[in-house]
Amino acid sequence: MHDPMLDEVPPEEQWQVDLGEVGLFRRILNGRRWYGVDWWMVVISSFMVAFFILIAFFPTILASYDPLDQVGPRFLPPGETPDQEVIVQRTDSDLESLADLAVRDERVRTGVVQGAPSSEDIRSQADRVNAELEAGGSDDEVRLRIVRFDTLDEMLTGVTTGDVEFGVGSNAEITAVLDDYPELFIRGPITGEKGGKSFPLGTNQIGQDVLSRLAWGSRIALIIGFTASLFSLFIGVPLGLLAGYTGGKFDRVFTLIMDSLYAFPGLILAIAIAAVLGPSIINVIVAIAVLYIPTYYRIVRGQTLSTKEGLHVEAAVSIGATKSSIMRRYIFPLVIPSVAIIFSVNIADAILTGAALSFLGLGLPPTTADWGIDLARGQEFIQRAWWLITFPGIAVMLIVLAFTMLGEGLMEIFNPKLRKQ
Amino acid sequence: MTAETLYSIRNLTVEYDTRIGGVRAVDDLTLDIYKGEILGLVGESGCGKSTLGKGMMRTITTPGHIVGGELWFEGVDLMTLSELEMSNIRGNRIGMVFQDPMTSLNPLMRISEHLIEAIRTHYPRMSEDAARARAVDMVKDLGIREERIDDYPHQFSGGMRQRIMIALVLALNAALIIADEPTTALDVIVEAQFLDLLRSLREEFELTILLITHNIGVVAELADRVAVMYAGKAAEVGPVESVFLDTKHPYSRGLLKSVPNIDVDDQELFKMTGAPPNLIAPPSGCRFHPRCPRAVDLCTDDEPPLIDVTGDGHLASCWIYSDLPNRPTDGVG
Numbered sequence: 001m002h003d004p005m006l007d008e009v010p011p012e013e014q015w016q017v018d019l020g021e022v023g024l025f026r027r028i029l030n031g032r033r034w035y036g037v038d039w040w041m042v043v044i045s046s047f048m049v050a051f052f053i054l055i056a057f058f059p060t061i062l063a064s065y066d067p068l069d070q071v072g073p074r075f076l077p078p079g080e081t082p083d084q085e086v087i088v089q090r091t092d093s094d095l096e097s098l099a100d101l102a103v104r105d106e107r108v109r110t111g112v113v114q115g116a117p118s119s120e121d122i123r124s125q126a127d128r129v130n131a132e133l134e135a136g137g138s139d140d141e142v143r144l145r146i147v148r149f150d151t152l153d154e155m156l157t158g159v160t161t162g163d164v165e166f167g168v169g170s171n172a173e174i175t176a177v178l179d180d181y182p183e184l185f186i187r188g189p190i191t192g193e194k195g196g197k198s199f200p201l202g203t204n205q206i207g208q209d210v211l212s213r214l215a216w217g218s219r220i221a222l223i224i225g226f227t228a229s230l231f232s233l234f235i236g237v238p239l240g241l242l243a244g245y246t247g248g249k250f251d252r253v254f255t256l257i258m259d260s261l262y263a264f265p266g267l268i269l270a271i272a273i274a275a276v277l278g279p280s281i282i283n284v285i286v287a288i289a290v291l292y293i294p295t296y297y298r299i300v301r302g303q304t305l306s307t308k309e310g311l312h313v314e315a316a317v318s319i320g321a322t323k324s325s326i327m328r329r330y331i332f333p334l335v336i337p338s339v340a341i342i343f344s345v346n347i348a349d350a351i352l353t354g355a356a357l358s359f360l361g362l363g364l365p366p367t368t369a370d371w372g373i374d375l376a377r378g379q380e381f382i383q384r385a386w387w388l389i390t391f392p393g394i395a396v397m398l399i400v401l402a403f404t405m406l407g408e409g410l411m412e413i414f415n416p417k418l419r420k421q
Numbered sequence: 422m423t424a425e426t427l428y429s430i431r432n433l434t435v436e437y438d439t440r441i442g443g444v445r446a447v448d449d450l451t452l453d454i455y456k457g458e459i460l461g462l463v464g465e466s467g468c469g470k471s472t473l474g475k476g477m478m479r480t481i482t483t484p485g486h487i488v489g490g491e492l493w494f495e496g497v498d499l500m501t502l503s504e505l506e507m508s509n510i511r512g513n514r515i516g517m518v519f520q521d522p523m524t525s526l527n528p529l530m531r532i533s534e535h536l537i538e539a540i541r542t543h544y545p546r547m548s549e550d551a552a553r554a555r556a557v558d559m560v561k562d563l564g565i566r567e568e569r570i571d572d573y574p575h576q577f578s579g580g581m582r583q584r585i586m587i588a589l590v591l592a593l594n595a596a597l598i599i600a601d602e603p604t605t606a607l608d609v610i611v612e613a614q615f616l617d618l619l620r621s622l623r624e625e626f627e628l629t630i631l632l633i634t635h636n637i638g639v640v641a642e643l644a645d646r647v648a649v650m651y652a653g654k655a656a657e658v659g660p661v662e663s664v665f666l667d668t669k670h671p672y673s674r675g676l677l678k679s680v681p682n683i684d685v686d687d688q689e690l691f692k693m694t695g696a697p698p699n700l701i702a703p704p705s706g707c708r709f710h711p712r713c714p715r716a717v718d719l720c721t722d723d724e725p726p727l728i729d730v731t732g733d734g735h736l737a738s739c740w741i742y743s744d745l746p747n748r749p750t751d752g753v754g
Contacts (some may be wrong), residue, residue, distance in 0.1 A: 247483065311525040317480050318519075319512035319539045319589055329538070333529040 027413050042409035048402035056219040063212035064197075065257045067369035070207035071197065078202040078210075078387050086119040087187040088159060088174055089166040098129045098142060098190065107416030109146040111155045113272035114148045118168045118190070122146070125190045135211040156181050204378065210387060214395055216369040221399060224284055224354035225347040231289035232346070236296025237339055242299070244304025245327050255301070258294040266291050270353055274362040284363040299342055303335040337414045347402040355396050371396050424455035426493075426516030427629050428477065428515075428597055428677045432572070433490030435469070435476045438483075442701045446472040446485070449654035451727070454597070459623065459630045461661065463676070464650035467697055471520075471631045472598045473650070477631075478515055479507050495596070513543045516590025520602040522582035526574035532585055533570045540588045545668035563618070580611035584618065591622065597629045604639060616643055637680045641665055646734075649673045652698050652708040655727060659735030669730050672709045707740065715741065715749040 006290060065071040073082045089095055101108050126142045133140055147164050149155035152173055159167040161185050168190060178184060192257045201210040239258075243251040261269070270287045277283035279366035307313065308331060316330045357363035358372030366373065371392040378388030435447040446469040452462050464470050475481050477492060479499060492499040495514065499507065511517075519525040526535060536556035542549055547555075557567050558641070563584040574582060583603060590598050604612040620643060622628060632644060640647050640661065647664045649657040649672065657670040668674045679690035695712035698704050704711050710720040719740050727736045728743060741751045 074668055154622075228505075311519050311521055312527045313481065315517070315519055315525040315586070315589070316527070317508075317511065318517035319593075320508045320510070320542050321512075321538065322508060322542075325542070329529050329530065 024413070025416060038086075038409065041405050042413065045402045045409060048398060049406055052218050052222060052399050052402065055215050055415040056222040059212075059219055061215070062216035063209070065209045065212045066118060066283045067208060067213040067216040068367060071209050071212075072203045072207050074203060074205055075381070075385050076203040077198050077385070078200060079087060080202075081198055082203075084171040084189045084197075085121050085168060086171045086174060086189055087166050087168060088178075088184055089187050090159065090162070090183050091185055092183075093166065093187075095166060095187065097188070098125060099133070101142045101144075107143045108166075109147050109164040110144045111147050111149055111158050111167035112173050113152050113155050113160065113169055114150055116169060118170065119146070119148065122190060152177065156184060159184060159256055160409035178315045188226045198255035201391050202385070204374070204388050205381055205385070210374075210391055213369045213374055214371070214391055217374065217392065218395065218399070220281070220364070220370045221351045221354065221396075223281065224288065225351040225399075225403070228285045228350040228354070229292065229343055229346045231285060232292040233296055233339065233343060235289070236293040237300050237335075240297040240300030241327055241332060241335070244301040245308055245331060245398055251301075254297070258297045261290070262294040262298070267353060267356055270357060271360065271362055276355050279365050280362060281364055281368075284354055284357055287357070287363075288353050291353065292346055292350065293357055295346065296339065299338055300335055303338060307334050309329045314372070341407050341411045341414060344403050344410060346407075348403035348407070351402050351403070352396065424458065426453045427495070428453075428454040428631075429491075429493040430473075430477065431491040431493065433473070433476055433492065434488040435472050435485060436488045437485040439701070443489075444700045445653050445703070446700060447452060447476055448700075448703070449490075450650075450653065450655055452648055452655055452658065454629060454631060455646075456629055457623070457627060458645040459619075459632055460634045461630060461642055461644030461647040462650060463635060463637055463640055463647060465676070465697060466633065467700075468650045469653040470635075470650055471601050474601045474631065474633050477599060478511055478516075478517055480511070509543070512539060512590070512595070513593045514595055514617070515597045515599065515672075516593065516595035518583070518590060518600040518603045519585045519600060520605045522579050522586055522603075523606060525580060525586060528574055531573055532560070532577070535574075535585065536570075536588060537590050540592050543593055556588075556592060559592045560585070562591075563588050578611075579607050580615060583607065583611075583615055587618070587622070588726075591626060597627070597631065599631045599633070601633045602635070603632075604634070604636065612639075619643065619669040622742050637677065649676065652703060653700060654708060654735075655738060656709065657735075657737045658727070659731075659737075660733075663731065663733075663735045667731075667735075669742065670709075670739050671713050671715055671736065671741075673737075675712075707738075715751070717747065717749040719747050720749060721747065 025162060028039045028042055069220055076082050087095075087098075089289065095101070109124060112122060123146070126144050131141050133142075147158065152169060155164075155167045155169065156174070156177070158164045166187070170187075171186070174186060178186070199209050199211065201214065204210055204213070218327060239254055243254045245252060272290050273287035277286065308326075313326060313330050316326050316351055321330070354363060355370075355372035355375070358368075358370050359376045361376060364370050374392040375389050375396075376386070378392070381388055430450060430452045433447055433450050434445060436443040436445050443509070448469075450469075450473065456720065462470050462473065472481065472485070474571075475485075476487055477499075479492075481487060487500070490500070502510070515545075526532075530538075533553060533556055536559065537549065537552045539616065540552040540555055541549075544552070557570060560570050561567055565581060565584060569577075574585075577585065583606075586603075587598075604615055607615060616639060619630060619632075623630060632640065634640060641723070644661050646659065647661045648655055649664070651672050656669070657664060657673045659669075664673065665677065668677055675691065676692040679693060681690060693712060698708055698711070704721075706722050707713070707716070707720040707725050710716040713720065723740075723745065725740045727738045727740050729735065730737050730742045740748045
C-alpha cells in the first residue's frame with residue numbers, strides 16, 4: 001500500500017526546513033547564513049557569562065585576599081605597590097630573615113626610627129616568628145633589643161657602623177637614600193614573604209582589596225540573579241500554564257493578582273518587600289522573585305492560550321489524553337523556548353535590582369562583599385578615590401550586558417520569525 | 422432500515438455565547454448513525470457541521486456549550502457520563518480525524534510517541550514495547566515504512582500525517598470515526614488515495630465513519646447515506662443515491678446544482694440567492710424560507726418536521742411533503 005507519491009515534501013522555505021532539523025549549535029553557526037542572526041552576540045555573551053560563573057565558583061582565581069580583611073593601606077590607587085616595611089642590613093651580614101635570629105643567645109640590636117610604624121610592627125613580627133617556632137616544637141626564641149634613632153639617616157648610619165645588627169623602615173624612604181650607603185642593601189619585607197603585596201585595582205577606605213571584593217561579589221550577584229529568577233520561574237510558569245489552560249475563575253483571579261503586581265514600579269515594590277523582610281540574602285531573593293513572577297506568568301499564559309487553540313491539542317483531547325498530560329506534553333514543550341529567553345534577560349534584571357537594593361542599604365547585611373554595597377560606600381570618596389566605584393560599576397554593567405545579550409541572541413536563534421525584517 | 426443504530430443524536434443543541442447573544446450552531450438536531458455505514462454530512466460553511474462533530478465527542482470548549490439533547494452511543498447516553506468516563510470513550514471508542522493534518526500532530530513529539538501515548542492512555546498496563554509493536558503494525562498497515570516511525574511530524578507529508586491521524590484512531594479499537602473535513606488540506610491525488618484508504622479500512626476494521634465535508638463529490642463517491650445540514654438543522658437525510666438523484670429539499674437541490682459539473686452544459690453555475698441566516702436571530706418558521714423559491718406563508722410561520730418522504734428512510738424537513746392544505750407546491754428545480 002506504500003506509495004512514494006504520498007511522500008512529497010511540503011513546500012517550505014529551505015531555512016525553515018533546515019531549522020526544524022538541526023540542533024542549537026548548528027543554528028548558531030549557520031544562523032548568519034540562513035536568516036541573518038547575529039550569532040556573535042551569543043558567542044561573546046556566552047564567554048562573558050561563563051567567565052562570571054567561573055569567577056563566582058572559584059573567586060580565588062582573582063582574589064588573593066579575604067574580601068573582608070584589611071590587607072593593605074587605605075586608598076591605594078590601582079596598580080601601585082603599597083609601601084612595605086623592610087629589613088636593611090650590611091652586605092656582609094649572614095642574616096636571611098627574622099627566624100635566623102632565634103639561634104643567637106644574646107638579644108639582637110635592632111634599629112628603628114622613632115615614631116615610624118615599623119617600630120611597632122617589628123615587635124609583632126618577632127612575636128609571629130616566635131609563635132611559629134613554638135608551634136614547630138623549637139625552644140629557640142627571637143629576642144630583640146630595639147634601639148630607637150631620631151631620623152632615618154641616623155638609623156642607617158648605625159647599621160653601617162655595626163652599632164645595630166640591622167634596621168627596619170619604610171621601603172620607599174630607604175630606597176630613596178640607599179645610594180648614599182654603599183655597604184647596605186634591602187634584604188626584604190619583615191614579614192619574610194617573597195615579593196610584596198599587589199593590589200591591581202587598589203584598596204578601599206578600610207584597606208580591603210578591591211579586586212578580591214569584586215571577585216567574591218560576583219558570587220553574591222549570581223546567587224541572587226539565578227535563585228531569584230529560578231524562584232519566579234518555578235512559580236510563574238506552572239501558574240501561567242494552569243491559568244491559561246483551565247481558564248475560568250482561576251485564570252481571572254490570578255491574572256488580576258499578577259497584573260496588580262505588574263502595575264507597581266518594579267524597584268519600588270522590591271524596596272517595599274525588602275524593607276519589610278529585613279536585610280538578608282534570602283529576603284533579597286524573595287523580594288526580587290516576587291517582582292518577576294508576573295513576567296513569567298503573563299508570557300506563559302499568553303502562549304498557552306494560543307497553543308491550546310492548536311489542532312494538535314484538540315487532537316490530543318480527542319484521543320482521550322488527560323488535562324495534566326495535555327499541559328505537560330502538548331503545551332509546555334511549545335512554551336518553554338520563550339521561557340528560556342526571558343530567564344536569561346531576567347537574570348540580568350535580577351542582578352541589577354539586587355545591586356540597587358544593596359546600594360540603597362536595604363538588601364544585604366553590610367558586611368557582605370557585594371557590588372551594590374561597594375558602590376554605596378565608594379560614592380562618599382568619589383573625588384578622592386575614583387576606583388572604589390568604577391570597578392564595581394563596570395562589573396555590574398558587564399554582567400547585566402552579558403546576560404541580556406545572551407537572552408536577546410538566543411531569542412533570534414530560537415525564534416527567527418520574530419526578527420524584524 | 423434494518424441496520425443497527427450505533428450512535429443516535431437526539432435533539433442536540435449547541436450554543437456559542439457571544440456578546441450579543443447565543444449562537445445556536447446546532448439546533449435541536451436529531452440524527453442516527455448506523456453500524457458499519459459511512460454517513461456523509463454536508464452543508465455550507467458555518468452551518469454547524471464541525472460543531473456537531475465536536476458535540477458528539479463532547480469536546481466543545483468555551484464559549485460553546487451543549488444546551489441539551491441526548492447522545493446515545495452503545496446503549497449509553499454520553500451526556501450523563503462524567504468527564505473522566507468521557508475521556509475514556511474519546512479515542513478508545515470514538516476517534517476523530519481533523520481537517521488540517523499539518524497542525525494536528527504535536528510538532529515536538531515523534532510519530533511513535535504519539536501512537537504509544539494514544540495506546541497507553543487507554544491501556545495503561547500495556548508495556549512500552551508492546552504499545553510500540555502495536556504502533557509499528559498500525560503504521561505498516563497504513564503503508565508507511567517502519568523505520569520512519571521515529572520521525573517528527575514535520576518530516577511527513579500531508580497525506581502521511583493524515584494517515585497517522587487515522588492510525589491514532591485505529592491503534593485503539595474505535596467503533597466510530599468522526600472525520601472532520603479530512604481531505605480539505607490535501608491535493609486531489611492524495612485525497613483520492615486517502616478516500617480509498619478509508620474505504621478499505623472500513624471493510625477491514627468494520628468501522629463506522631461520519632464524514633464531515635463540504636465536498637459533495639467526496640460524499641457521492643464514498644458515503645452510504647448523506648445528511649444535509651442547514652443553519653444548525655438537518656434539512657435532508659437519506660441514502661446517497663436517493664438524495665442525489667431524487668432530491669427532496671429545495672436547499673439540497675440548490676446545493677447540488679451549485680456544484681461544478683463537467684456534464685452540465687450551462688455556462689454559468691447556479692448561485693443560490695441570499696446568504697446563510699444569522700444564527701443569533703434565525704428566521705421564523707423554516708430557516709430556509711427567505712432563500713426558498715417555493716416558500717409560502719406556512720413556511721414563514723411554522724417550522725417543518727423531518728418527514729419520511731419515500732418511506733425508506735429518506736427524510737426531508739420541508740412542508741412540501743406534508744399533507745396540509747396550505748402547503749407549498751413542489752415545482753421542478
